[in-house]
Amino acid sequence: MRKKITILDSTLRDGAQAEGISFSVEDKIKIVHALDELGIDFIEAGNPTSNPKDLEFFEKIKGIKLKHAKLVAFGSTRRPKIDVQDDLFLQALVKSGTEAVSIFGKSWDLHLHKVIKISLAENLKMIEDTIKYLKSLNKIVIYDAEHYYDGYFANKEYALKTVETAKNAGADYIALCDTNGGRLPLEIYEITKETIALVGDIVGIHAHNDSELAVASSLMAIYAGATNIQGTLIGFGERCGNANLSAIIPNLQLKGDYYCIADQKIKLITEISRFIAEISNLNLTGKESYIGKSAFAHKGGMHIDGVLKASESFEHIDPELVGNHRRLLMSEVAGRSFVLKHINKINPNLKKSSPEVIRIIERIKELEHEGYQFEGAESSIKLLILKCLGLYKPYFEIENFKTSGIKVNNETKMFSSALVKVRVDGISEITADEGAGPVGALDSALRKALKVFYPEIENMHLVDYKVRVIDSKDAAAAKVRVLIESTDGSNVWTTVGVSRDIIEASLIALVDSIEYLLILKRQKVEV
16 A cells, blocks of 8 residues: 655745745735645645735635645744743744644754753753644644754754654654755764654654755655655755755656555646746756756657657656656657657658658758758747648738837836737738847747737737847847747747848748647647
8 A cells, every 4th residue: 555645835934934935825826726636635824923925825825715725824933931821923823724734833942052052951842832722722733853863963852852852742744854965864864764763754854955865865755754744846946956846746647656646636736836837936957857858858769769669768657647648759869750740649640751751851851951950949840840741820911010129318228119010811800019139129029019919929928039140140130040939928938040140030930839739729630
Protein backbone atom coordinates (compact mmCIF):
# COMPACT_ATOMS: atom_id res chain seq x y z
CA MET A 1 0.00 0.00 0.00
CA ARG A 2 1.33 3.42 -0.94
CA LYS A 3 2.09 5.85 1.86
CA LYS A 4 0.26 9.19 1.91
CA ILE A 5 2.49 12.28 2.04
CA THR A 6 0.67 15.42 3.16
CA ILE A 7 1.56 18.52 1.13
CA LEU A 8 1.54 22.13 2.35
CA ASP A 9 2.07 24.79 -0.30
CA SER A 10 3.46 28.10 0.93
CA THR A 11 3.42 30.06 -2.35
CA LEU A 12 1.19 32.75 -0.84
CA ARG A 13 3.33 33.22 2.25
CA ASP A 14 6.92 32.04 1.81
CA GLY A 15 6.70 32.46 -1.97
CA ALA A 16 5.46 36.03 -1.56
CA GLN A 17 8.75 36.83 0.19
CA ALA A 18 10.68 36.19 -3.02
CA GLU A 19 12.34 39.16 -4.66
CA GLY A 20 10.12 40.67 -7.36
CA ILE A 21 6.93 38.88 -6.26
CA SER A 22 3.86 40.89 -5.27
CA PHE A 23 0.40 39.34 -5.18
CA SER A 24 -2.85 41.26 -5.25
CA VAL A 25 -5.79 39.89 -3.26
CA GLU A 26 -7.31 38.68 -6.54
CA ASP A 27 -4.02 36.97 -7.45
CA LYS A 28 -4.01 35.12 -4.14
CA ILE A 29 -7.57 33.92 -4.58
CA LYS A 30 -6.78 32.61 -8.08
CA ILE A 31 -3.76 30.75 -6.75
CA VAL A 32 -5.83 29.22 -3.93
CA HIS A 33 -8.32 27.88 -6.48
CA ALA A 34 -5.50 26.49 -8.67
CA LEU A 35 -3.78 24.71 -5.78
CA ASP A 36 -7.11 23.37 -4.57
CA GLU A 37 -7.84 22.02 -8.04
CA LEU A 38 -4.46 20.27 -8.03
CA GLY A 39 -5.35 18.57 -4.75
CA ILE A 40 -2.88 20.23 -2.36
CA ASP A 41 -3.80 19.39 1.25
CA PHE A 42 -2.89 22.66 2.98
CA ILE A 43 -2.47 26.14 1.50
CA GLU A 44 -0.51 28.48 3.74
CA ALA A 45 -2.10 31.79 2.84
CA GLY A 46 -0.14 34.37 4.79
CA ASN A 47 -0.02 36.17 8.11
CA PRO A 48 -3.27 38.04 8.89
CA THR A 49 -1.31 40.55 10.99
CA SER A 50 1.43 41.38 8.50
CA ASN A 51 -0.27 43.84 6.12
CA PRO A 52 -3.70 45.20 5.07
CA LYS A 53 -3.65 43.12 1.88
CA ASP A 54 -3.52 39.86 3.85
CA LEU A 55 -6.26 41.10 6.17
CA GLU A 56 -8.48 41.77 3.15
CA PHE A 57 -7.62 38.38 1.67
CA PHE A 58 -8.63 36.47 4.81
CA GLU A 59 -11.91 38.35 4.91
CA LYS A 60 -12.72 37.59 1.26
CA ILE A 61 -11.65 33.94 1.36
CA LYS A 62 -14.05 33.17 4.24
CA GLY A 63 -16.94 33.08 1.79
CA ILE A 64 -15.23 30.68 -0.64
CA LYS A 65 -15.69 26.93 -0.30
CA LEU A 66 -12.72 24.81 -1.39
CA LYS A 67 -13.01 21.32 -2.86
CA HIS A 68 -10.09 19.70 -1.05
CA ALA A 69 -7.52 22.02 0.47
CA LYS A 70 -7.56 23.51 3.95
CA LEU A 71 -6.48 27.12 4.28
CA VAL A 72 -3.73 27.87 6.79
CA ALA A 73 -3.04 31.14 8.62
CA PHE A 74 0.60 31.62 9.59
CA GLY A 75 2.10 33.18 12.71
CA SER A 76 4.43 32.65 15.63
CA THR A 77 4.21 31.33 19.14
CA ARG A 78 3.04 33.80 21.76
CA ARG A 79 5.44 36.59 22.60
CA PRO A 80 7.63 36.31 25.71
CA LYS A 81 5.93 36.95 29.07
CA ILE A 82 2.50 37.55 27.47
CA ASP A 83 -0.50 35.34 28.04
CA VAL A 84 -1.96 33.73 24.90
CA GLN A 85 -5.26 35.54 25.51
CA ASP A 86 -3.48 38.90 25.49
CA ASP A 87 -1.24 38.32 22.48
CA LEU A 88 -2.78 40.42 19.71
CA PHE A 89 -0.89 38.59 16.96
CA LEU A 90 -2.12 35.22 18.17
CA GLN A 91 -5.67 36.50 18.47
CA ALA A 92 -5.52 37.74 14.87
CA LEU A 93 -4.65 34.21 13.76
CA VAL A 94 -7.71 32.87 15.55
CA LYS A 95 -9.95 35.56 14.04
CA SER A 96 -8.74 34.75 10.52
CA GLY A 97 -11.22 31.87 10.64
CA THR A 98 -9.01 29.20 9.06
CA GLU A 99 -9.43 25.59 10.11
CA ALA A 100 -5.66 25.17 10.36
CA VAL A 101 -2.87 27.37 11.66
CA SER A 102 0.88 27.16 11.20
CA ILE A 103 2.99 28.35 14.13
CA PHE A 104 6.74 28.79 14.05
CA GLY A 105 8.94 28.59 17.11
CA LYS A 106 12.63 28.61 17.87
CA SER A 107 14.76 25.45 17.82
CA TRP A 108 18.24 26.99 17.71
CA ASP A 109 19.56 28.28 21.01
CA LEU A 110 21.63 30.89 19.16
CA HIS A 111 18.40 32.77 18.37
CA LEU A 112 17.32 32.65 22.00
CA HIS A 113 20.66 33.92 23.32
CA LYS A 114 21.48 36.52 20.65
CA VAL A 115 18.30 37.52 18.79
CA ILE A 116 15.17 37.45 20.95
CA LYS A 117 17.16 37.08 24.19
CA ILE A 118 14.97 34.83 26.30
CA SER A 119 15.73 31.72 28.33
CA LEU A 120 15.56 28.22 26.92
CA ALA A 121 12.82 27.39 29.42
CA GLU A 122 10.69 30.38 28.43
CA ASN A 123 10.89 29.35 24.77
CA LEU A 124 9.60 25.87 25.61
CA LYS A 125 6.74 27.42 27.57
CA MET A 126 5.86 29.67 24.62
CA ILE A 127 5.66 26.60 22.33
CA GLU A 128 3.56 24.64 24.82
CA ASP A 129 1.13 27.44 25.70
CA THR A 130 0.50 28.43 22.08
CA ILE A 131 -0.20 24.94 20.77
CA LYS A 132 -2.38 23.97 23.74
CA TYR A 133 -4.40 27.16 23.32
CA LEU A 134 -4.96 26.62 19.59
CA LYS A 135 -5.88 22.99 20.13
CA SER A 136 -8.44 24.06 22.75
CA LEU A 137 -10.11 25.98 19.90
CA ASN A 138 -10.18 22.82 17.75
CA LYS A 139 -7.60 24.13 15.27
CA ILE A 140 -5.38 21.85 13.20
CA VAL A 141 -1.93 22.94 14.37
CA ILE A 142 1.17 22.72 12.19
CA TYR A 143 4.28 23.51 14.21
CA ASP A 144 7.24 24.86 12.20
CA ALA A 145 10.45 24.12 14.07
CA GLU A 146 12.44 27.06 12.70
CA HIS A 147 16.19 26.49 12.10
CA TYR A 148 15.73 22.95 13.42
CA TYR A 149 18.62 21.27 11.63
CA ASP A 150 21.09 24.04 12.50
CA GLY A 151 19.75 24.00 16.05
CA TYR A 152 20.31 20.24 16.23
CA PHE A 153 23.99 20.64 15.33
CA ALA A 154 24.43 23.44 17.87
CA ASN A 155 22.52 21.86 20.76
CA LYS A 156 21.02 18.51 19.92
CA GLU A 157 19.32 17.90 23.25
CA TYR A 158 17.55 21.25 23.24
CA ALA A 159 16.42 21.05 19.61
CA LEU A 160 14.89 17.65 20.30
CA LYS A 161 13.25 19.04 23.42
CA THR A 162 11.47 21.76 21.42
CA VAL A 163 9.76 19.29 19.07
CA GLU A 164 8.98 16.92 21.94
CA THR A 165 7.26 19.86 23.68
CA ALA A 166 5.26 20.59 20.52
CA LYS A 167 4.21 16.95 20.24
CA ASN A 168 3.13 16.73 23.88
CA ALA A 169 1.18 19.99 23.55
CA GLY A 170 -0.90 18.41 20.79
CA ALA A 171 0.62 19.54 17.46
CA ASP A 172 -0.93 17.67 14.54
CA TYR A 173 2.10 18.14 12.29
CA ILE A 174 5.70 19.14 13.02
CA ALA A 175 7.77 20.56 10.16
CA LEU A 176 11.51 20.45 10.67
CA CYS A 177 12.93 23.54 8.95
CA ASP A 178 16.22 23.86 7.12
CA THR A 179 15.66 27.59 7.27
CA ASN A 180 19.10 28.62 6.02
CA GLY A 181 19.05 25.93 3.32
CA GLY A 182 22.59 24.85 4.10
CA ARG A 183 22.39 21.26 5.36
CA LEU A 184 23.35 18.26 3.24
CA PRO A 185 20.77 15.58 2.38
CA LEU A 186 22.49 12.84 4.38
CA GLU A 187 22.48 15.10 7.43
CA ILE A 188 18.77 15.75 6.85
CA TYR A 189 18.13 12.01 6.65
CA GLU A 190 19.90 11.12 9.90
CA ILE A 191 18.44 13.99 11.94
CA THR A 192 14.92 13.42 10.63
CA LYS A 193 15.14 9.72 11.41
CA GLU A 194 16.27 10.37 14.98
CA THR A 195 13.55 12.97 15.50
CA ILE A 196 10.85 10.62 14.25
CA ALA A 197 12.07 7.99 16.72
CA LEU A 198 11.38 10.52 19.49
CA VAL A 199 8.08 12.13 18.45
CA GLY A 200 6.57 9.79 15.87
CA ASP A 201 5.40 10.04 12.27
CA ILE A 202 3.81 13.48 12.48
CA VAL A 203 7.21 14.84 11.39
CA GLY A 204 7.74 16.60 8.05
CA ILE A 205 10.21 18.97 6.42
CA HIS A 206 10.33 22.58 5.25
CA ALA A 207 13.53 23.04 3.23
CA HIS A 208 14.99 26.16 1.64
CA ASN A 209 17.10 25.98 -1.50
CA ASP A 210 20.19 28.05 -0.70
CA SER A 211 22.47 25.10 -1.57
CA GLU A 212 20.32 23.81 -4.47
CA LEU A 213 19.42 20.83 -2.27
CA ALA A 214 15.85 21.51 -1.12
CA VAL A 215 14.28 18.83 -3.33
CA ALA A 216 16.94 16.25 -2.46
CA SER A 217 16.70 17.06 1.25
CA SER A 218 12.90 16.79 1.17
CA LEU A 219 13.12 13.37 -0.48
CA MET A 220 15.68 12.21 2.06
CA ALA A 221 13.38 13.28 4.89
CA ILE A 222 10.60 11.17 3.36
CA TYR A 223 12.94 8.19 3.07
CA ALA A 224 13.73 8.69 6.77
CA GLY A 225 10.03 8.35 7.58
CA ALA A 226 8.64 11.90 7.35
CA THR A 227 4.99 12.14 6.34
CA ASN A 228 4.55 15.77 5.30
CA ILE A 229 6.37 18.27 3.09
CA GLN A 230 6.23 22.04 2.82
CA GLY A 231 7.34 23.94 -0.26
CA THR A 232 6.10 26.12 -3.09
CA LEU A 233 4.71 24.71 -6.32
CA ILE A 234 7.39 26.17 -8.60
CA GLY A 235 10.06 26.62 -5.96
CA PHE A 236 10.25 30.38 -5.58
CA GLY A 237 10.58 31.99 -2.18
CA GLU A 238 12.90 33.97 0.03
CA ARG A 239 16.52 34.20 -1.17
CA CYS A 240 17.12 31.15 -3.41
CA GLY A 241 13.65 29.76 -2.93
CA ASN A 242 11.90 26.81 -1.34
CA ALA A 243 11.58 23.11 -2.04
CA ASN A 244 10.00 22.78 -5.47
CA LEU A 245 6.76 20.83 -5.16
CA SER A 246 6.36 20.48 -8.94
CA ALA A 247 9.45 18.24 -8.81
CA ILE A 248 8.88 16.60 -5.41
CA ILE A 249 5.30 15.46 -6.06
CA PRO A 250 5.98 13.56 -9.33
CA ASN A 251 9.27 12.22 -7.98
CA LEU A 252 7.46 10.62 -5.05
CA GLN A 253 4.27 9.67 -6.83
CA LEU A 254 5.60 8.39 -10.15
CA LYS A 255 8.83 6.84 -8.91
CA GLY A 256 8.24 5.89 -5.28
CA ASP A 257 5.72 3.99 -3.20
CA TYR A 258 3.98 7.21 -2.16
CA TYR A 259 1.08 9.42 -3.18
CA CYS A 260 0.75 13.15 -2.54
CA ILE A 261 -2.28 14.11 -4.64
CA ALA A 262 -4.93 12.07 -6.46
CA ASP A 263 -3.43 10.10 -9.35
CA GLN A 264 -5.70 11.77 -11.90
CA LYS A 265 -4.45 15.20 -10.77
CA ILE A 266 -0.77 14.60 -11.61
CA LYS A 267 -1.42 15.45 -15.26
CA LEU A 268 -2.48 18.97 -14.16
CA ILE A 269 0.85 19.83 -12.55
CA THR A 270 2.43 21.41 -15.66
CA GLU A 271 -0.62 23.51 -16.53
CA ILE A 272 -1.17 24.73 -12.96
CA SER A 273 2.53 25.44 -12.38
CA ARG A 274 2.65 27.58 -15.52
CA PHE A 275 -0.60 29.29 -14.53
CA ILE A 276 0.86 30.26 -11.16
CA ALA A 277 4.03 31.49 -12.87
CA GLU A 278 1.87 33.72 -15.04
CA ILE A 279 -0.01 35.18 -12.08
CA SER A 280 3.29 35.70 -10.28
CA ASN A 281 4.73 37.51 -13.34
CA LEU A 282 7.57 35.01 -13.25
CA ASN A 283 9.23 33.86 -16.47
CA LEU A 284 10.03 30.17 -16.28
CA THR A 285 13.41 29.31 -17.77
CA GLY A 286 12.11 26.25 -19.60
CA LYS A 287 14.71 24.09 -17.84
CA GLU A 288 12.43 23.22 -14.90
CA SER A 289 12.21 19.46 -14.38
CA TYR A 290 8.88 17.87 -15.31
CA ILE A 291 7.06 21.16 -16.15
CA GLY A 292 9.60 23.11 -18.23
CA LYS A 293 9.16 23.39 -21.99
CA SER A 294 12.68 21.96 -22.42
CA ALA A 295 12.19 19.13 -19.91
CA PHE A 296 11.39 16.69 -22.72
CA ALA A 297 13.06 18.48 -25.64
CA HIS A 298 15.43 16.51 -27.89
CA LYS A 299 17.90 18.00 -30.32
CA GLY A 300 20.64 15.53 -31.21
CA GLY A 301 19.92 13.23 -34.17
CA MET A 302 20.77 10.08 -32.22
CA HIS A 303 18.56 11.18 -29.32
CA ILE A 304 15.64 11.97 -31.60
CA ASP A 305 15.98 8.65 -33.41
CA GLY A 306 16.16 6.81 -30.09
CA VAL A 307 13.22 8.55 -28.46
CA LEU A 308 11.02 7.97 -31.53
CA LYS A 309 11.81 4.25 -31.47
CA ALA A 310 11.67 3.80 -27.69
CA SER A 311 10.80 6.90 -25.67
CA GLU A 312 12.22 5.46 -22.45
CA SER A 313 15.67 5.39 -24.06
CA PHE A 314 16.02 9.16 -23.51
CA GLU A 315 13.11 10.12 -21.22
CA HIS A 316 12.81 9.27 -17.54
CA ILE A 317 8.98 9.38 -17.68
CA ASP A 318 6.25 9.81 -20.26
CA PRO A 319 5.82 13.61 -20.37
CA GLU A 320 2.04 13.22 -20.74
CA LEU A 321 1.90 11.87 -17.17
CA VAL A 322 2.56 15.39 -15.87
CA GLY A 323 0.70 17.22 -18.62
CA ASN A 324 3.84 18.15 -20.54
CA HIS A 325 4.79 17.06 -24.03
CA ARG A 326 7.78 15.94 -26.04
CA ARG A 327 9.52 18.47 -28.30
CA LEU A 328 11.81 17.49 -31.15
CA LEU A 329 14.00 20.43 -32.07
CA MET A 330 14.91 21.27 -35.62
CA SER A 331 18.61 22.05 -35.81
CA GLU A 332 21.77 21.34 -37.71
CA VAL A 333 22.37 18.28 -35.51
CA ALA A 334 18.82 16.92 -35.44
CA GLY A 335 18.55 15.48 -38.95
CA ARG A 336 15.28 15.75 -40.85
CA SER A 337 13.50 12.44 -40.18
CA PHE A 338 11.58 13.82 -37.23
CA VAL A 339 9.73 16.34 -39.47
CA LEU A 340 7.58 13.40 -40.58
CA LYS A 341 6.35 12.97 -37.01
CA HIS A 342 4.93 16.51 -37.04
CA ILE A 343 3.48 16.00 -40.50
CA ASN A 344 1.79 12.76 -39.46
CA LYS A 345 -0.04 14.52 -36.64
CA ILE A 346 -1.87 16.44 -39.37
CA ASN A 347 -1.87 13.81 -42.12
CA PRO A 348 -1.01 10.31 -40.85
CA ASN A 349 -1.10 8.84 -44.36
CA LEU A 350 2.04 10.60 -45.63
CA LYS A 351 5.34 8.73 -45.86
CA LYS A 352 8.96 9.85 -46.08
CA SER A 353 8.80 9.41 -49.86
CA SER A 354 5.55 11.38 -50.29
CA PRO A 355 5.94 14.45 -52.53
CA GLU A 356 4.39 16.63 -49.83
CA VAL A 357 7.01 15.54 -47.30
CA ILE A 358 9.86 16.14 -49.73
CA ARG A 359 8.43 19.59 -50.54
CA ILE A 360 8.21 20.51 -46.85
CA ILE A 361 11.78 19.43 -46.16
CA GLU A 362 13.02 21.39 -49.18
CA ARG A 363 11.15 24.48 -47.97
CA ILE A 364 12.74 24.14 -44.54
CA LYS A 365 16.16 23.95 -46.16
CA GLU A 366 15.43 27.08 -48.23
CA LEU A 367 14.37 29.02 -45.14
CA GLU A 368 17.42 27.87 -43.19
CA HIS A 369 19.58 29.11 -46.04
CA GLU A 370 17.84 32.50 -45.72
CA GLY A 371 18.77 32.60 -42.03
CA TYR A 372 15.88 30.92 -40.29
CA GLN A 373 16.65 28.67 -37.36
CA PHE A 374 13.78 26.50 -36.19
CA GLU A 375 15.38 25.09 -33.07
CA GLY A 376 13.07 26.21 -30.29
CA ALA A 377 10.58 27.69 -32.79
CA GLU A 378 8.55 24.60 -33.54
CA SER A 379 5.34 26.63 -33.81
CA SER A 380 6.68 28.24 -36.98
CA ILE A 381 7.52 24.76 -38.31
CA LYS A 382 3.95 23.61 -37.66
CA LEU A 383 2.55 26.65 -39.48
CA LEU A 384 4.89 25.95 -42.39
CA ILE A 385 3.63 22.36 -42.59
CA LEU A 386 0.01 23.53 -42.62
CA LYS A 387 0.80 25.97 -45.44
CA CYS A 388 2.60 23.35 -47.54
CA LEU A 389 -0.29 20.88 -47.08
CA GLY A 390 -2.85 23.50 -48.11
CA LEU A 391 -4.48 23.51 -44.67
CA TYR A 392 -3.48 26.99 -43.63
CA LYS A 393 -6.24 29.55 -43.29
CA PRO A 394 -4.94 33.09 -42.65
CA TYR A 395 -7.10 34.67 -39.98
CA PHE A 396 -6.15 38.25 -40.83
CA GLU A 397 -4.19 40.44 -43.21
CA ILE A 398 -2.07 43.45 -42.24
CA GLU A 399 -2.89 46.16 -44.75
CA ASN A 400 -0.30 48.59 -43.45
CA PHE A 401 1.51 49.61 -40.29
CA LYS A 402 3.73 52.40 -39.05
CA THR A 403 5.98 52.70 -36.01
CA SER A 404 7.62 55.80 -34.61
CA GLY A 405 9.71 56.81 -31.65
CA ILE A 406 10.32 60.09 -29.93
CA LYS A 407 12.58 61.27 -27.15
CA VAL A 408 11.82 64.50 -25.37
CA ASN A 409 14.77 66.61 -24.28
CA ASN A 410 15.97 65.89 -20.76
CA GLU A 411 13.73 62.79 -20.60
CA THR A 412 15.43 59.46 -19.98
CA LYS A 413 12.75 57.36 -21.67
CA MET A 414 12.15 56.81 -25.36
CA PHE A 415 8.45 56.75 -26.30
CA SER A 416 7.30 54.48 -29.14
CA SER A 417 3.95 54.21 -30.87
CA ALA A 418 2.49 52.04 -33.62
CA LEU A 419 -0.42 52.37 -36.03
CA VAL A 420 -1.80 49.14 -37.52
CA LYS A 421 -4.57 48.49 -40.04
CA VAL A 422 -5.84 44.91 -40.30
CA ARG A 423 -8.47 43.25 -42.47
CA VAL A 424 -10.56 40.26 -41.34
CA ASP A 425 -13.20 38.79 -43.68
CA GLY A 426 -13.34 42.01 -45.65
CA ILE A 427 -13.71 44.25 -42.61
CA SER A 428 -10.91 46.66 -41.75
CA GLU A 429 -9.88 47.83 -38.30
CA ILE A 430 -7.28 50.50 -37.59
CA THR A 431 -5.75 50.90 -34.14
CA ALA A 432 -2.83 52.67 -32.48
CA ASP A 433 -1.02 51.97 -29.21
CA GLU A 434 2.15 52.77 -27.31
CA GLY A 435 4.91 50.59 -25.94
CA ALA A 436 8.33 50.57 -24.35
CA GLY A 437 9.84 50.15 -27.83
CA PRO A 438 8.65 49.91 -31.44
CA VAL A 439 8.14 46.14 -31.27
CA GLY A 440 6.22 46.38 -28.01
CA ALA A 441 4.05 49.13 -29.46
CA LEU A 442 3.48 47.13 -32.66
CA ASP A 443 2.54 44.03 -30.65
CA SER A 444 0.09 45.99 -28.50
CA ALA A 445 -1.53 47.75 -31.47
CA LEU A 446 -1.83 44.55 -33.50
CA ARG A 447 -3.46 42.57 -30.70
CA LYS A 448 -5.69 45.53 -29.83
CA ALA A 449 -7.01 45.61 -33.40
CA LEU A 450 -7.50 41.85 -33.63
CA LYS A 451 -9.31 41.52 -30.29
CA VAL A 452 -12.29 43.10 -32.00
CA PHE A 453 -12.56 39.94 -34.12
CA TYR A 454 -10.89 37.34 -31.88
CA PRO A 455 -11.58 37.80 -28.14
CA GLU A 456 -9.29 34.89 -27.20
CA ILE A 457 -6.30 37.12 -27.97
CA GLU A 458 -7.12 39.03 -24.75
CA ASN A 459 -5.16 36.52 -22.64
CA MET A 460 -2.16 36.36 -24.97
CA HIS A 461 1.08 38.22 -24.35
CA LEU A 462 4.80 38.00 -25.07
CA VAL A 463 7.08 36.53 -22.44
CA ASP A 464 10.41 36.64 -24.28
CA TYR A 465 11.99 38.42 -27.24
CA LYS A 466 15.41 37.63 -28.68
CA VAL A 467 17.32 39.18 -31.58
CA ARG A 468 20.33 37.61 -33.29
CA VAL A 469 22.43 39.20 -36.04
CA ILE A 470 22.95 36.49 -38.70
CA ASP A 471 25.60 37.95 -41.03
CA SER A 472 27.47 40.55 -38.99
CA LYS A 473 29.93 41.18 -41.83
CA ASP A 474 27.20 43.24 -43.52
CA ALA A 475 27.18 45.62 -40.53
CA ALA A 476 24.00 47.70 -40.35
CA ALA A 477 22.57 45.93 -43.41
CA ALA A 478 22.87 42.51 -41.77
CA LYS A 479 19.95 40.12 -41.52
CA VAL A 480 18.50 39.60 -38.08
CA ARG A 481 16.64 36.63 -36.64
CA VAL A 482 13.90 37.35 -34.09
CA LEU A 483 12.54 34.70 -31.73
CA ILE A 484 9.33 35.49 -29.85
CA GLU A 485 7.92 33.39 -27.03
CA SER A 486 4.21 33.85 -26.30
CA THR A 487 1.66 32.46 -23.85
CA ASP A 488 -2.05 32.52 -23.17
CA GLY A 489 -1.55 31.51 -19.54
CA SER A 490 -1.48 27.76 -20.14
CA ASN A 491 0.16 27.14 -23.55
CA VAL A 492 3.61 28.47 -24.41
CA TRP A 493 4.88 28.67 -28.00
CA THR A 494 7.78 30.20 -29.93
CA THR A 495 7.91 31.65 -33.43
CA VAL A 496 10.68 33.05 -35.62
CA GLY A 497 11.08 35.79 -38.22
CA VAL A 498 14.04 36.81 -40.41
CA SER A 499 14.66 40.07 -42.33
CA ARG A 500 17.21 42.81 -42.86
CA ASP A 501 14.74 45.05 -41.02
CA ILE A 502 14.33 44.25 -37.33
CA ILE A 503 10.75 45.55 -37.28
CA GLU A 504 9.76 43.37 -40.23
CA ALA A 505 11.46 40.31 -38.69
CA SER A 506 9.59 40.99 -35.46
CA LEU A 507 6.30 41.40 -37.30
CA ILE A 508 6.75 38.06 -39.09
CA ALA A 509 7.25 36.33 -35.75
CA LEU A 510 4.35 38.27 -34.18
CA VAL A 511 1.95 37.34 -36.96
CA ASP A 512 2.93 33.66 -36.72
CA SER A 513 2.48 33.80 -32.97
CA ILE A 514 -1.08 35.15 -33.20
CA GLU A 515 -1.98 32.82 -36.07
CA TYR A 516 -0.72 29.85 -34.05
CA LEU A 517 -2.94 30.76 -31.10
CA LEU A 518 -5.98 31.10 -33.35
CA ILE A 519 -5.29 27.72 -34.93
CA LEU A 520 -5.03 26.18 -31.46
CA LYS A 521 -8.34 27.70 -30.44
CA ARG A 522 -10.37 27.55 -33.64
CA GLN A 523 -9.05 25.11 -36.24
CA LYS A 524 -9.72 21.37 -36.00
CA VAL A 525 -6.10 20.46 -36.70
CA GLU A 526 -3.72 18.96 -34.14
CA VAL A 527 -0.63 21.13 -33.97
